[in-house]
Amino acid sequence: MNRTRPMLPYMVWMTIFIVVPLFLIVYYAFTSTEFNGVALTLDNFRRVFQPVYMKVLWRSVKLAVVSTAVCLFVGYPAALIMAGNAFSRKNTVIMLFVIPMWMNFLLRTYAWLTLLERSGFVNQFLARIGLPSLNILYTDSAVVLGMVYNFLPFMILPIYSVLSKIDRGVLEAAADLGANKVVTFLRVILPLSLPGVISGITMVFMPALTTFVISRLLGGGQYTLIGNLIEQQFLVVGDWGFGSAISMVMIILILISMAVMSFFEDGEEGRALW
Amino acid sequence: MLGGLLLLTLILSGCSSNKETLYVYNWGDYMDESIIAEFEKETGIKVVYDTFATNEDMYVKIKSGGSSYDLIFPSDYMITRMRDEGMLEKINLANVPNFKYIDDRFKGQDYDPNNEYSIPYMWGTVGILYNTTMVDDPVDSWDILWNPKYRKQILMLDSQRDAIGVALIKLGYSLNSTDPKQISEAGELLKQQKPLVLAYALDEIKDKMVSGEAALALVWSGDAIYAMQSNPDLDYAIPKEGTNLWFDGMAIPKGAKNKAAAEKFIDFLCRTEIAFRNADYTGYATPHVEARKLLDPEIRNNKAAYPDDEDLVNVEVFVSLGEVLKEYDRVWTEVKAH
Numbered sequence: 380m381n382r383t384r385p386m387l388p389y390m391v392w393m394t395i396f397i398v399v400p401l402f403l404i405v406y407y408a409f410t411s412t413e414f415n416g417v418a419l420t421l422d423n424f425r426r427v428f429q430p431v432y433m434k435v436l437w438r439s440v441k442l443a444v445v446s447t448a449v450c451l452f453v454g455y456p457a458a459l460i461m462a463g464n465a466f467s468r469k470n471t472v473i474m475l476f477v478i479p480m481w482m483n484f485l486l487r488t489y490a491w492l493t494l495l496e497r498s499g500f501v502n503q504f505l506a507r508i509g510l511p512s513l514n515i516l517y518t519d520s521a522v523v524l525g526m527v528y529n530f531l532p533f534m535i536l537p538i539y540s541v542l543s544k545i546d547r548g549v550l551e552a553a554a555d556l557g558a559n560k561v562v563t564f565l566r567v568i569l570p571l572s573l574p575g576v577i578s579g580i581t582m583v584f585m586p587a588l589t590t591f592v593i594s595r596l597l598g599g600g601q602y603t604l605i606g607n608l609i610e611q612q613f614l615v616v617g618d619w620g621f622g623s624a625i626s627m628v629m630i631i632l633i634l635i636s637m638a639v640m641s642f643f644e645d646g647e648e649g650r651a652l653w
Numbered sequence: 654m655l656g657g658l659l660l661l662t663l664i665l666s667g668c669s670s671n672k673e674t675l676y677v678y679n680w681g682d683y684m685d686e687s688i689i690a691e692f693e694k695e696t697g698i699k700v701v702y703d704t705f706a707t708n709e710d711m712y713v714k715i716k717s718g719g720s721s722y723d724l725i726f727p728s729d730y731m732i733t734r735m736r737d738e739g740m741l742e743k744i745n746l747a748n749v750p751n752f753k754y755i756d757d758r759f760k761g762q763d764y765d766p767n768n769e770y771s772i773p774y775m776w777g778t779v780g781i782l783y784n785t786t787m788v789d790d791p792v793d794s795w796d797i798l799w800n801p802k803y804r805k806q807i808l809m810l811d812s813q814r815d816a817i818g819v820a821l822i823k824l825g826y827s828l829n830s831t832d833p834k835q836i837s838e839a840g841e842l843l844k845q846q847k848p849l850v851l852a853y854a855l856d857e858i859k860d861k862m863v864s865g866e867a868a869l870a871l872v873w874s875g876d877a878i879y880a881m882q883s884n885p886d887l888d889y890a891i892p893k894e895g896t897n898l899w900f901d902g903m904a905i906p907k908g909a910k911n912k913a914a915a916e917k918f919i920d921f922l923c924r925t926e927i928a929f930r931n932a933d934y935t936g937y938a939t940p941h942v943e944a945r946k947l948l949d950p951e952i953r954n955n956k957a958a959y960p961d962d963e964d965l966v967n968v969e970v971f972v973s974l975g976e977v978l979k980e981y982d983r984v985w986t987e988v989k990a991h
Binding site for chain 1: 707709710712713714716717805811813847850851852853854857861864865866982985986987989990991
C-alpha cells in the first residue's frame with residue numbers, strides 16, 4: 380500500500396497517455412464506419428496483408444536492418460576508441476557527437492537535402508578533388524545515409540557507456556594470463572559490451588523502422604516506408620481504420636524484436652541504460 | 654491627429670491582457686508573412702499562423718477536431734466538400750467591403766455560387782515547369798511526363814487529386830471521373846510512371862527546379878512563376894489535352910472562435926496594396942482587379958500567370974466527389990506504396 384501510493388500519479392498518466400490511445404488504435408483497427416454505424420471488421424487487416432503493403436513492410440525492415448548494421452560497424456570502433464585509456468580528448472569527442480542533437484532533427488535532415496543535390500556541396504567538393512559526382516538524393520542510399528547520420532549517437536553512447544565501465548583489472552588479468560589484444564577483445568571486451576550493443580541496436584532499429592520524415596525528404600516520397608504509410612492514412616487520406624491496423628502490425632513487430640533482443644540481453648547493465 | 658490618437662489607443666488596447674487572437678491556417682509559402690505583423694500592429698489582434706501542404710492535410714486536421722482555426726484557405730472542390738459537410742461558417746460580406754475589388758470573373762463560381770462561404774484568394778492552373786536547357790522535345794502534352802528519355806528527371810506533385818487528375822486527362826477522361834475503373838486505370842498509369850519519377854514533393858519542387866535538379870515538374874502555376882523569376886532557363890506550359898483550373902478561397906470553419914477577426918483579416922487581404930504584395934511575393938495570380946494592375950507588366954501580361962478566358966479552353970475545375978473519393982484515396986495509397 381505504502382509502495383503503490385507514490386506510483387499513483389504515474390499510473391494515471393500512463394493510463395491516459397499510453398493505455399487509452401492503445402485501446403483507441405485497437406478499436407479503430409477492428410471497426411469500420413462504412414454504413415453510418417460502427418461494425419466489427421477484419422477488412423483493415425486483410426488490406427494490410429495485400430502484397431503491395433507487404434512490400435512496403437519488407438522495404439522498411441530491410442532499410443532499418445541495413446541502417447542498424449552500418450551504425451554498429453561505424454559506432455562500435457568509435458566507442459572503443461573513445462573508451463580507450465590512451466584517448467585523452469574523450470569529453471570533447473562525446474560533445475561533438477551530442478551537439479548536433481541540440482539542433483532540430485528536421486532541420487538537420489533538410490540540410491542533407493541541399494548537401495546531396497546534383498549541384499550541392501558534396502558534389503562540388505567531389506568535383507574539386509577530381510572524383511565523379513554522386514547522385515544519391517532520392518534513392519535508398521540517401522535514406523540510409525539520413526538514418527545513420529541521425530541515429531548513430533544512439534548506437535555509440537550506450538556502447539561507450541558499457542565499455543568505459545569495464546573493470547581495468549579484468550583486462551590486466553587477461554593480459555597476465557597471456558591473452559594478446561585480439562583474444563582479449565574477442566573473449567573479454569566483446570562479451571562484456573554485449574548489453575550496450577543490444578541497447579544500441581534496439582535504439583537505432585526502432586526509430587529506423589518507423590521513421591517517415593527521413594524517407595519522405597531524402598527518399599523523395601517514392602520510397603514509401605511503413606511510417607509513411609501510417610502517416611498518410613492519418614494525415615492525408617483520413618482512413619483511421621487502415622492506419623490503425625498498420626500501426627498494430629507494427630507494434631507487434633516491435634514487440635517481437637524486443638523479445639528477441641531481451642533473449643540475448645542477460646546482463647544487468649544494458650537494462651540499466653533504459 | 655485624431656487618427657493618430659485613435660491608432661494609438663488601438664495599439665494600446667491591443668497590448669492589454671485580454672488580447673484577441675486569430676488562428677490562421679494557410680498553404681506553405683502562400684503569403685508574404687510581413688503582412689501579418691502589419692495586421693497585428695493595425696488591429697491589435699494577435700495572429701497565430703500555421704501552414705499545410707495539401708487540401709487533404711488541412712481537411713483531415715479540421716475534420717478530426719481538436720484544432721481551432723478561424724480562417725482557412727481551401728481550394729474550390731474542398732470548399733464545396735466542407736460546405737456540404739457543414740464544416741464552414743457563412744461569411745458576412747457586409748464585413749468585407751473590399752470584396753468589391755474581386756474580378757467578377759471569379760465571383761459566383763460553381764463551387765460556391767453566391768460566395769456565401771468563400772472569398773477568392775488566388776487562382777491558377779496546373780501545368781509542366783521545364784528546364785529549356787535539359788528538355789529538347791516540345792512540351793505541349795502530358796505524354797512527356799511518361800517519356801523514358803527523362804528517367805529520374807521528373808518531379809511530381811505529392812497531391813492525390815492533382816497527380817491522379819493528370820493521369821485521367823492523359824487517358825482522355827474527365828479529371829472529375831467517378832468511374833472506379835477509370836480511376837484504377839489512372840492509378841496503373843501512375844505506377845508505370847513511377848520509375849521515371851525523381852521525387853514526389855510539394856513546396857520543395859520550385860527550389861529543386863531552380864537549382865537544376867530535375868528537367869520537368871508537375872506544378873501549380875504560381876510556383877512556376879516564382880521559379881521562373883529565379884532561373885531564366887525555366888518555362889511553363891499547359892498541355893494541349895487540357896488541365897485543371899483552380900481557385901483557392903478564404904473560408905471560416907464552423908465553430909471559429911473569432912469570426913469577426915477572421916472577416917477583418919479577409920478584408921485586410923483584399924486591400925489593393927496587400928493583395929498586390931501577396932501576389933508579387935508568391936507568384937500566384939490574384940483575382941483582385943486593382944492589385945493586378947500594380948504588378949510588373951512582365952507578370953501581369955504573362956499568359957502563364959494570367960491566362961485569358963480564351964486560353965483556358967480545355968480546362969476543368971475540380972468538383973467535390975463525395976463517396977468516390979475513397980477510390981482516389983485507395984488508388985493513391987497504392988501508387989505511393991508501389
